[in-house]
Amino acid sequence: MLEPLEEKTYILNLGPQHPSTHGVLRVVLEMEGEFIVKADPDIGYGHRGHEHMAENRNYLQFLPNMGRVDYLHALAFNHGYCMAVEKLIGLEVPERAEFIRVITAELNRIASHLLWVGAYLLDLGAFTPFLYCFDDRENILDLLDRITGSRLTYCFYRFGGVPQDIDQEFIDGCRAFAKRLRRRWKDYDNLVTKNIIFIERTKGIGVITKEQCRLYGLTGPMARGSGIPYDIRKSEPYSAYPLFDFEIPIGENGDIMDRYLVRMREMEQSLRIIEQALDKLPNGPIMAEKVPKRIKPAAGEVYAAVETARGEFGCYIVSQGDVKPYRIKLRVPSFANLSILPEISRDTLVADFVAILGSIDVVVPEIDR
Amino acid sequence: MLSENIKKALGPLGLEKVAPGDYAKTGYHLEVAAAPNQMPAVAQVMRDQGCFLESLTALHFREHFTLVYHFAHYEELCRTVVKAVLPLGQQAPTISHIYPGANWYEREVYDLFGIRFTGHPDLRRILLPFEADFHPLLKQFEEEAEKSETKADA
Amino acid sequence: MIKIGLLEEALNLARANSLWPMTFGLACCAIEMMAAGAARFDLDRFGAGVFRPSPRQCDLMIVAGTISKKMAPAVVRLWEQMPAPKWVIAMGNCAISGGPFYYPTQYAIVPGADLIIPVDVYVPGCPPRPEGLIEGILMLEEKITKRGRLRKFRDVK
Numbered sequence: 057m058l059e060p061l062e063e064k065t066y067i068l069n070l071g072p073q074h075p076s077t078h079g080v081l082r083v084v085l086e087m088e089g090e091f092i093v094k095a096d097p098d099i100g101y102g103h104r105g106h107e108h109m110a111e112n113r114n115y116l117q118f119l120p121n122m123g124r125v126d127y128l129h130a131l132a133f134n135h136g137y138c139m140a141v142e143k144l145i146g147l148e149v150p151e152r153a154e155f156i157r158v159i160t161a162e163l164n165r166i167a168s169h170l171l172w173v174g175a176y177l178l179d180l181g182a183f184t185p186f187l188y189c190f191d192d193r194e195n196i197l198d199l200l201d202r203i204t205g206s207r208l209t210y211c212f213y214r215f216g217g218v219p220q221d222i223d224q225e226f227i228d229g230c231r232a233f234a235k236r237l238r239r240r241w242k243d244y245d246n247l248v249t250k251n252i253i254f255i256e257r258t259k260g261i262g263v264i265t266k267e268q269c270r271l272y273g274l275t276g277p278m279a280r281g282s283g284i285p286y287d288i289r290k291s292e293p294y295s296a297y298p299l300f301d302f303e304i305p306i307g308e309n310g311d312i313m314d315r316y317l318v319r320m321r322e323m324e325q326s327l328r329i330i331e332q333a334l335d336k337l338p339n340g341p342i343m344a345e346k347v348p349k350r351i352k353p354a355a356g357e358v359y360a361a362v363e364t365a366r367g368e369f370g371c372y373i374v375s376q377g378d379v380k381p382y383r384i385k386l387r388v389p390s391f392a393n394l395s396i397l398p399e400i401s402r403d404t405l406v407a408d409f410v411a412i413l414g415s416i417d418v419v420v421p422e423i424d425r
Numbered sequence: 426m427l428s429e430n431i432k433k434a435l436g437p438l439g440l441e442k443v444a445p446g447d448y449a450k451t452g453y454h455l456e457v458a459a460a461p462n463q464m465p466a467v468a469q470v471m472r473d474q475g476c477f478l479e480s481l482t483a484l485h486f487r488e489h490f491t492l493v494y495h496f497a498h499y500e501e502l503c504r505t506v507v508k509a510v511l512p513l514g515q516q517a518p519t520i521s522h523i524y525p526g527a528n529w530y531e532r533e534v535y536d537l538f539g540i541r542f543t544g545h546p547d548l549r550r551i552l553l554p555f556e557a558d559f560h561p562l563l564k565q566f567e568e569e570a571e572k573s574e575t576k577a578d579a
Numbered sequence: 580m581i582k583i584g585l586l587e588e589a590l591n592l593a594r595a596n597s598l599w600p601m602t603f604g605l606a607c608c609a610i611e612m613m614a615a616g617a618a619r620f621d622l623d624r625f626g627a628g629v630f631r632p633s634p635r636q637c638d639l640m641i642v643a644g645t646i647s648k649k650m651a652p653a654v655v656r657l658w659e660q661m662p663a664p665k666w667v668i669a670m671g672n673c674a675i676s677g678g679p680f681y682y683p684t685q686y687a688i689v690p691g692a693d694l695i696i697p698v699d700v701y702v703p704g705c706p707p708r709p710e711g712l713i714e715g716i717l718m719l720e721e722k723i724t725k726r727g728r729l730r731k732f733r734d735v736k
Contacts, residue, residue, distance in 0.1 A: 100552035127607035190617030272526035387480035
């Protein structure tokens with residue numbers, strides 16, 4: 057007679073190389089049959105030591121790093137870091153520069169969300185939306201490429217403004233793109249949002265309550281999907297955002313579907329912001345007049361927060377009156393967002409786990425820094 | 426006003442400093458200084474006031490560490506920074522039973538600075554490989570700095 | 580070893596024109612790798628668009644991004660799991676030499692994929708544009724077959 061097995065659970069190792077972990081995330085799953093008893097994310101496979109690097113270079117030298125922390129929404133990270141340093145040295149940014157920052161950051165946000173939709177649907181097993189999303193995304197990259205000079209890891213903002221003005225061709229391009237993307241919403245609706253397979257896989261899965269959001273410090277679409285209207289652009293207005301009229305889409309149930317819908321609606325709001333900014337674009341300089349060549353802030357500290365595509369990015373700089381920062385802490389959104397994973401993936405199926413993990417929209421080098 | 430409420434609620438704890446911050450300059454509405462063993466009580470107050478833990482990090486100075494906690498609120502704009510000075514070689518109490526989100530932050534601080542949190546359920550390295558034997562964000566003061574310089578030159 | 584000249588050449592031609600890369604992204608460059616496989620750049624034109632999730636089905640590893648010290652053993656293991664013949668493209672400065680993240684006191688990264696696995700083609704850039712990756716793949720084809728689509732462009736003086 058066969059002895060019954062003592063252990064009921066077994067360990068399943070997901071990653072670090074796995075197509076649906078969005079890079080190099082490893083999750084150790086303790087399974088009981090098809091169900092997950094415990095998920096233990098093991099991060100750090102993309103750890104590049106940004107914070108250590110910051111202490112070894114001066115303020116300007118660290119700027120290119122910001123494009124590489126969260127490469128999908130690089131301009132928001134540029135923005136947060138520039139804002140923090142500008143606060144630290146007391147630099148005013150001209151209005152036109154703020155407008156250009158808003159326009160480019162919002163374009164970048166759409167690109168980031170589009171990539172998420174494509175890659176997430178790829179996780180769920182749909183290949184076509186990936187091609188659609190990348191097609192649209194390439195249009196944004198063309199626009200940004202023209203003025204920033206790169207496709208992905210932008211280093212476009214400077215302390216005190218932006219180095220490059222936008223021209224008529226860029227403005228026309230943005231308007232044409234907005235028109236084009238609005239026509240595509242119907243395609244996305246038919247292809248994804250109304251797709252019965254997609255609905256079945258996302259409705260009621262991975263539910264996060266408001267209280268859980270608060271205890272884990274979730275921000276961005278993760279919190280908004282659960283019905284918390286927390287968006288730094290509104291709740292702690294920075295740059296030129298108070299001048300524009302836009303809404304914060306929120307979800308009701310806090311499931312994957314809501315997070316998806318929040319991101320889709322956010323893209324529409326971003327288009328609105330871009331169009332308003334283009335309409336109101338003021339003339340004037342794009343760089344503050346008295347930008348010190350050598351940035352040597354007085355001793356002190358500053359915390360500046362911006363809204364990235366994934367949530368709140370907070371840049372905490374401590375200066376001791378040196379040309380190098382004493383410490384830079386990057387409060388990255390995905391770090392907190394991912395820390396809830398063990399909680400929400402308990403007692404789910406592996407297939408759902410992949411859906412939940414994708415819906416967090418993790419960028420692993422951003423978590424690991 | 427939330428910052429007033431927090432101030433009032435923090436009053437009975439007898440903290441070292443509870444003062445309004447200069448928001449335009451530092452981004453804080455409230456600056457608090459506490460001792461590390463007061464942190465669980467402070468975190469409990471912040472949780473009762475509806476704040477969430479925004480970030481937790483540490484600073485390494487010559488004589489001591491400073492633990493820096495940022496709290497913010499979803500509905501109202503109010504960022505509170507709590508600083509706790511921790512002498513070198515001592516342990517700080519965890520707040521991960523109050524804010525589960527602090528679990529990972531404390532692991533990160535342990536990983537990067539080597540600060541141990543008493544009562545933490547699972548204090549392992551998080552970013553570096555488990556077998557690593559150093560804490561990268563510790564400042565290398567003087568003699569160590571010289572040593573590493575000669576090493577780099579060689 | 581018996582060398583079967585003509586057959587080998589034919590095989591190489593087949594291999595070079597249907598390189599199956601691994602779905603393996605480490606950091607920023609992975610996004611450009613995805614972009615290269617997507618609608619506009621369409622790696623399928625060169626037979627290299629079939630990204631496989633399992634290393635056992637691949638013959639091309641594109642090291643796209645920074646290799647951290649924690650990740651390095653996994654990269655080596657993945658490479659070892661790939662069946663021969665296999666090739667490696669180091670995509671981006673990080674995979675070539677550590678790129679912008681390498682400095683004397685850096686503790687977290689491996690400065691260059693070629694320190695842990697043999698690399699055939701280096702594609703510089705931070706990140707390289709998809710065109711760059713495509714050129715890298717064409718160079719690899721050339722390396723495999725000793726003839727290539729790019730040669731006729733390059734020989735024109």
